[in-house]
Every structure is written in structure tokens, then in C-alpha cells.
Amino acid sequence: MTALIRPLGALALSALAALVLSVALGSVTLPPDKILAALGGQGEALSRTLILELRLPRSLAAFAVGGLLAVAGALMQVLLRNPLADPYVLGLSGGASVGALMAMLAGLGSVLVSGSAFVGALVSTLLVFGLAHGRGGWTPARLLLTGVVVAAGWGAVITLMLAVSPADRLPGMLYWLMGDLSYAGTPWPPLVLLAIVCLLAVPLGRNLNVLARGAMQAAALGVSVRRLEWGLYLAASALTAMAVTTAGSIGFVGLVVPHMLRLLLGNDQRLILPACALAGGTLLLLADTLARIMIAPEQLPVGVITALLGVPTFLYLLYRSQ
């Protein structure tokens, strides 16, 4: 058990440090005493607005989205037994993007854009789910191929929509596609979902560990493979849909964080899944803080920073590993 608690404790501490950092830093510099007063609901109205209405909700949303994406990526990698799998590989972000862009083209408000992104993600999930069943047997390879082709289809639709959309809506649409936390609303739904998944990961982790070694072995050991795989697919889809709905399609986190943690901690899903939630959240939180302050008052797209931070770290870990 200590083998679980020590790394998770360290990751939790770094997540907490990142949260403190992201609340303390902004394009406006506030002294620590004002920040503390604002957190306690005291102090002047301006610093309360800055901390409680702007920074804290955005930081929590960043953490939740990063965590969801990393966990979804880890689940997809177990499901497809393919190291290149990420939360978007099966076309889910494409479906969500088409939904969101359609709402933007129709000139709908932000709530409807999010709602329509969620519907798009669900449609894509069900489409891939239905098609991958097909007539014959079901294999992860078949699911992967179906998903990748559906994703390519969504990509074409997105390009078409961008090409015919009015020029004045283009920047908003492009920023949505890049992923951006400045549009995130309330952080609670993604946070609650993240907590639920982490709690479920521990009892299900053993079965996932067995599955990661191959479907045959898992079946031989009494795991109901098919049901587990569909469960994995739906869970990963729900997590990704929530993340994409909150902050657009932020890339990279879902692909690299699970690999990074496997290199560091080994491949025990009971440990990897909660660790992904913490490390993914921390990475996105740090990246978003940098995106807010690096060239303030201009703001950078957070996906740029996640990649800039993550690529060298990952390459170093990979190079060092045996």
C-alpha cells in the first residue's frame, strides 16, 4: 500500500503547489496578504473579484480538464493496447468540434456552444460504437480503425466549415479548436467527474492490469473482457467529452502524461489512473498559468505551452529509460 501512497502523495503535493502558484500569479500582481484575505472572503472587492471570480475557477477548471484528459488517455491506451492512442484518437474531439462550430456559426451563446459540443462528442461516440460492432467479431484493432476514419471525416467537415464561415467568426472558431481555458465556465462538473473516476479506478484497476497484458490472458483469468472494454470506451468518451466541452480540444496532455507516468512508476493501473489525474491536472495548471502571464496582457493558447513543457520532459524520460 505504501507503494501507492508515496508517489500519489508526492503528486498531490505538486498539484497543490501548482494550484497555489496559479492563484498567486496573474497578469495583475497582488501581494500575498491580499490574496489570503480574498480567499477568506475578506479584503477589497477588486482583489476578491480577481481571485474568487477569475483566477480560482479557471485554475480549478484547468486542473480538472488536465486530469480528465490524462485519465482518458490512459484508459484509451489500455483499451486499444496501442501506445499512440490518446483521448481524441477515436474522433471524439472532432465530433465535439463540429458541434461547437455549428453552434458558433448559428451565432448561439456560450452555453449552447458547450452543449452542442457535448452532443457532438456523444454522436461521435455512438457512431464509432455502432460501426465498430459491424457484422463480425469485435477487436480493438477494428475499433481503432473505425475511430481513426471517423476522426478523419470530422476533420474534413471542420475544414469545410472553416472555409465557408464568415471572416468575422473565424478567430473565435480557431481559438476554440486550439483549446482555451478562458472560456471555461464553472469548474465543478469536470472536478466531480474526475473524483468519481479516481474512486472507481482502484477497484477496477486489477482487471485493467490484466487486460493491459492482452484479451486472451484476461479472459483466461476470468475477466469479462468484452463488457470491460465497452465500459472503458464509454468511460474514456465521457471524460473526454466533459474536458472538450469545458475547454475545447487541448492536445498533448492525454497522450503524453500516461506514458510519462508509466516510465516513472511502472504499469499498475491502480496507481497510474489516479496519478494521471494529479499529474495531468498539474501540467495543464502550470501551462495555463504560463499562458496567462508570459506575454500578458496578450494570452497564449494553452496547448502551445503544454507541448513546450511536455515534449522535452517526455523525451528526457524516454531517453533515460532502459
Add this chain to the structure above:
Amino acid sequence: MTIRISRLLLTGLVLLLSVAAPASAEVCAVDDTDREVCLAAPAQRIAALSPGATELVYAAGAGEKVVAVVAYSDYPPEAREVASVGSHTRLDLERLVTLRPDLVIGWVTGNPPEQLERLEALGLPVFYIEPRSFEGVSGAIERLAILADTEAEGERVAGEFRDGMAALAARYAEAAPVRVFYQVWDEPLMTINDDHLIGQVLRLCGGVNVFGALPRLVPRPGEEAVLAADPEAILAGGMGEENRDWLDHWAQYPQLTAVARDNLFFVPPSLIQRPTPRLLEGSRLFCEKLERARERRGALGS
């Protein structure tokens, strides 16, 4: 004794209130999304969230009250000194809120709606503008002047703009039509249709937009379509205020009427692409260019 004192106090209070009342008079104006925005007192600290909005607020005589602008707010030159709160597509809300504006001028289709909704949720009044006609420009100036309590200056500037445009309209009402292609961008090739403000300027000067009937506000025609339309004059902005590269590109097609008659005209984009009082100057330039194209007809005998 106590009664007298309290009565004195009361009179004093009433006097105070009657003096204070006009200064804190409520001001109201309807914005371009048809919402009425009311301020308890005229705005003292204005945040303008597009370069065009900044120009309009300065034009309304409220330049001194501008406390926040966005990137590329380069006119009038004083606006460059005002604190920036990011780009119009991605606002730094922290910095904006810290500047404590009491009125935010938003851009209907340019600013992210999520961020403006957030500002409104924080209690900041947002006045949306997006002029789509000449009257929209002068109207926006007047309405901004009401909110900033600078009505005299606002009405003067709006009146000048209105009269100037009316004078141009009168002067070119009978002018012979000139078929024009206006180039907004080169790769991809972009133009405007008749509904666009620039399309309205073309019509004002007696120009006929060869792509005016296309359904999209900013259509993207192919080069072939331009050659087939064979405009008599090509007007272009360009990257920067003096770059003629886009026009030189057309010179490779001598069969184009516009090229044969050397009717390739440059118009500084900042004078024509922003819905602000400078549009009057841009429109005058447009009309002069088209007039020159008419003169060249006679000279070439065609």
C-alpha cells in the same frame, strides 16, 4: 432648539441633494444589439475592446476617459499610450477588471461572448457596437457621447461625418457607373459584397461592385472569377499602409481593363476598413480614384 437644528440640517440635505442630483443623472443609450444600457452616472472610465471602438470613443470626445484598449488600437496616436488588455479575441480579464472601468465598449462579433458575459456577470455594463452603415457610425458616436456626457463634441463630429458623406452622395449621385473589384486580402483572395460598409462606399461613389451580389459579406472569389468579371478598376488595401504588392500582382494580366488603363489604385486600409469617422476620408479617396478611372475612359477613347 433641536427642532430648528434638525430643520436646518434637513434644508442643508435637500440643498446638497439638489446640487448633487444633476451630476449623478442617469444616462441611457441603446446599443447595436438593441439593448438599452443605463448608467447611474455618465461614464468616467471607459474600456474599448476593439480598435474601432477606441476610435469611436475618441471621436465622441471621450478620449480622456479611456482607461483600457486592445492590441492594434493605434488611432488616434494618444490611444497608443493607454493600457492594453490583450487582443480583441482573447481578453486579459484580470487586467481589465483591475483598471476599474465603469463602461465597457464591446464588439458584437469580434469579442469572445463568454468573456463579455463574464464581465456583465461581474457587474460591468457592456455597450455593444458594430456599425454596419454610415448612419450607424454617426449614431454610435452620438450614443457614446451620451453615455460619456460629451454630447456637444459627439454631435459635432457625428454631424461633420453625416454632412460629409451626404455631400459625397450628392456629388456622385449622377456619376457614370464604374465596375470595381475591391481586394480585402490576397491569399486567399477576399472581397466584400454590397451589404458591407466598404460596398456601401463603392456605391456612394458611383462604383459597381463586380462581386456585390454574392451572398457572403466577405466572399472569397477565385482569381479566374476576377479575370472573368473584368473590372474597370481594382482598389486594394494591402498589408501595411503603403504596400502596393497586391496591385502589382494584377499587372501580369494586361488583358484586364483595369490593367490596360492603369486603374490599379491603392487605398490605405485603415481609412476604409474601420467603421469610424476616418471612413469619410477613405470614401473621398475612393470617389477620387473612381473619378480618375472615368477620366481615363475619355483619354483612351473607349
